[in-house]
Amino acid sequence: MAMERGLPTKALWDRLPEIVRFRSTGMTETYSFAGAEGTTELEGQLFRQRARPSKAVYLFMHPTATVQLLPMPEALADAGLHVLCASSRYPRNDSALIMEKVAYDMGQWVRHARESLGYEKVILVGWSGGGSLSLFYAAQSEHPTITHTPAGDLYDLTAARLQRVDGIVLIAATSAGRKC
Numbered sequence: 001m002a003m004e005r006g007l008p009t010k011a012l013w014d015r016l017p018e019i020v021r022f023r024s025t026g027m028t029e030t031y032s033f034a035g036a037e038g039t040t041e042l043e044g045q046l047f048r049q050r051a052r053p054s055k056a057v058y059l060f061m062h063p064t065a066t067v068q069l070l071p072m073p074e075a076l077a078d079a080g081l082h083v084l085c086a087s088s089r090y091p092r093n094d095s096a097l098i099m100e101k102v103a104y105d106m107g108q109w110v111r112h113a114r115e116s117l118g119y120e121k122v123i124l125v126g127w128s129g130g131g132s133l134s135l136f137y138a139a140q141s142e143h144p145t146i147t148h149t150p151a152g153d154l155y156d157l158t159a160a161r162l163q164r165v166d167g168i169v170l171i172a173a174t175s176a177g178r179k180c
Helices: 071-078 099-115 129-142
Strands: 018-024 040-047 056-061 083-086 121-127 167-171
Touching: 040 071, 040 099, 056 071, 056 099, 056 129, 071 083, 083 099, 099 121, 099 129, 121 129, 129 167
Parallel strands: 056 083, 056 121, 121 167
Antiparallel strands: 018 040, 040 083
């Protein structure tokens, strides 16, 4: 990082992350960060250089980790790309994680990126467990088949209207071992 008198350069200040928050509706939650009236509060960070508009955003998401501290989102933003680091309803807590709900959260982020943030293209970036999440989401967005969790609880992704994505990048991805 270039520094002048110990302070970051103007280019760095032009791409400081913006906090992005919204309420996800449609699927209630008991064990995560649930908000009022059964909604789920989702939070993320958008990295972009304001002077470089883009029609595409690179969406990083992991089932439980917060990925904004990884070096790759900042590096991509430094290169002029727009990067959205999104959290699921289970940040830093996998004790009650249900992957179908995380896929639904990812779908809410894809929809939010397009409809609220104005991006035309959304490219998923799967790091570690985000790799299996990204592939699981993409499969369900193209051909939804999941109606129940592995425990047998009703969770119908076929009715979730998940939007298709425009691409997937995998970085040190792991497999969840689940057949999509």
